Amino acid sequence: MFRRLGERFRIFMYGRYGTDKLNFLLLCTGLVLSILSSFIEELAFLVIFSYALMIWCIYRMFSRNIAARQREAAAYTRFKKFFADRKNRYYACPSCGQTVRVPRGKGRISIKCPRCGQRFEKKT
Ligand SMILES: [Zn+2]
Incomplete structure (x- = not known):
């Protein structure tokens, strides 16, 4: 049963972007914001950003526009390297x-x- 489910998921993910470092960052930031917003009352508004980030992450994962997602990932890499290497x-x-x-x-x-x-x- 699990094998069939895995097979179905594989077919579903075929031609979709999947995940990368930018998605990992989006997910982690989203989780941290969501935890912060649930523990600190003054930061409750952050829950909106946390959902936005996680939805963006899911959208990127299932996206079929792989070229666009790769451009985003490349932009993120450039952005990171700009600070690391001047x-x-x-x-x-x-x-x-x-x-x-x-x-x-x-x-x-x-x-x-x-x-x-x-x-x-x-x-x-
Ligand atoms: Zn080239």
Whole structure:
């Protein structure tokens, strides 16, 4: 019975995005906000944000628009790396979404994607 259920779930998830680091962050933040809002009366309004985050997380998981979800994940990765690494810049390849690292402060340069070979120009 569980095997059939698992099989059905697998079919249901086929072609859907699934989960990633951004979803994990959304879920964790949502849970923390929901716990805070239930214990601290002054923060009760946070429950709205916690639901919003968790609904967003579920929406991303079951989304069939995989390209859009990958762009969000790439944006999140760039956002994180911007704070971690100020010497380099990170761009997502416009054709395959691969994150490409280039040195900062070189002006306008042509970048070749290491994965698909696509060239694109960016200002560093
Ligand atoms: Zn590429």
